[in-house]
Amino acid sequence: MKTIIYYFTGTGNSLAAAKKIAAVLGDCELVPIASLKDTQGAIVTAADRVGLVCPVYDAGIPRIVAEFAERLDISRAGYTFAIVTMGGMGVSALHQLSGIFEKTQGRRLDAAFAVAMPGNFPPLGKPPAGEKMDKILLKATLRLTEIAGMIDKGLAVPPGFSPVSSLIKCITYGPFVKNVHGADKDFSVSDSCTHCGTCAKVCPVKNIEMVDEKPVWQHHCELCCACLHFCPAEAIQLGVMRGTKGRGRYRHPDLKLADMEAQQGE
Ligand SMILES: Cc1cc2nc3c(=O)[nH]c(=O)nc-3n(C[C@H](O)[C@H](O)[C@H](O)COP(=O)(O)O)c2cc1C
Secondary structure, eight states, X not given: OOEEEEEOOSSSHHHHHHHHHHHHHOSEEEEEGGGGTTOXXXXXXOOSEEEEEEEOBTTBOOHHHHHHHHHXXXXXXXXXXXXXXXXXXXXXXXXXXXXXXHHHHSOOOSEEEEEEOOOXXXXXXXXXXXXXXXXXXXXXXXXXHHHHHHHHTTOOBXXXXXXXXXXXXXXXXXHHHHHGGGGGGGEEEOTTOOOOOHHHHHOTTOOEEEETTEEEEOSOOOOOOHXXXXXTTOXXXXXXXTOSTTSOOOOOTTOOHHHHHHHTOO
């Protein structure tokens, strides 16, 4: 049975989740959502099983994923599923995704799962490191093995319900989506920049241009924070809430630079 998993990731949690599911299902193609960003029209998928994997942003799904889901034609798929990875709370993101499919195609997701993984937004909370990070990742791997088994059996799994997640989404998600492309105005780069250009290479949506060997953000940001977390000199900061100076950086241990470049497509 052929499966396609569409994914978006900033720091590797969602890609690691997608890879774990693919390894159990077999005959599975992984497609980066960002690589399809500049294409037009409906995305028709002919696989028997179709899955989406992405992070939770402000209790919803990243803007790029919402726009992608609106274009995705799942009418030929026998079974659909979604997995969101999150730092703490995000079931409402699954309701959002399922709602998009209900609106565009008259069917909801067959199965929807939320998996806790290390948080990657330092202005809000320091990303876990060391043993704490290992513990969270181990738990996530066990949960993903369980989820892969349910998907393989074709089980119907509705998203759970969290009133808190729904309330947060109601309050914060609208302004987040409206303003996210311009949110890069709060990124800055310090003199410790080594001009290596890693930030531009890892940005899934090609939002960074190197000008005079320094990053300049182009205002179509998704706020995935890959630039912040990958900078080898920690020269990039995000000046919102508590800021990011000395507040740690995070990348899933299996994530490679090439994985991030693959999201940029051609
Ligand atoms: C802009 C932004 C907003 C976030 N909002 C939430 C949130 O509302 N709830 C949550 O549990 N985690 C939130 N997170 C944490 C991520 O969802 C989580 O770390 C995710 O696993 C990252 O996936 P990735 O490594 O595939 O990018 C947020 C992260 C970012 C960058």
